[in-house]
Amino acid sequence: MRLSLRLTREQEPYWPPLEQALLEISAQQSAMVRAGQDPKEALGIGAGMRIYGVARPFLDQLREDQKAQVRARARAMGFGSIASQI
Structure with missing residues (x-):
């Protein structure tokens, strides 16, 4: 997921806590x-x-395009209600 989002250098530090939870x-x-x-x-x-x-x-x-990817992934994982909040 991280690779497909193509995170910027500024965004990278925010990824590890989410990755750990997943x-x-x-x-x-x-x-x-x-x-x-x-x-x-x-x-x-x-x-x-x-x-x-x-x-x-x-x-x-x-960015908005990255958020769209995250919403799609969240829905696929069964988190539809959370995806709608992103």
């Missing part, structure tokens, strides 16, 4: 799959709000 949710989803649970359960409102809170400073730095 990696944690991904790990949680993987653990749920291994336990025979629905991985979508990891994408509850709490996770969405956590990502949004971490992502806000990053999103504030993005």
Whole structure:
């Protein structure tokens, strides 16, 4: 995702906290799959709000075309309500 956004030097410092949150949710989803649970359960409102809170400073730095990419990715991940706030 980071590469497709083509972040500027000024935007780069805002990426690591978001990347970490996304990696944690991904790990949680993987653990749920291994336990025979629905991985979508990891994408509850709490996770969405956590990502949004971490992502806000990053999103504030993005151009409109970059924000459109992030919205599309958020919708694909099941965060449609959050995507509409970007």
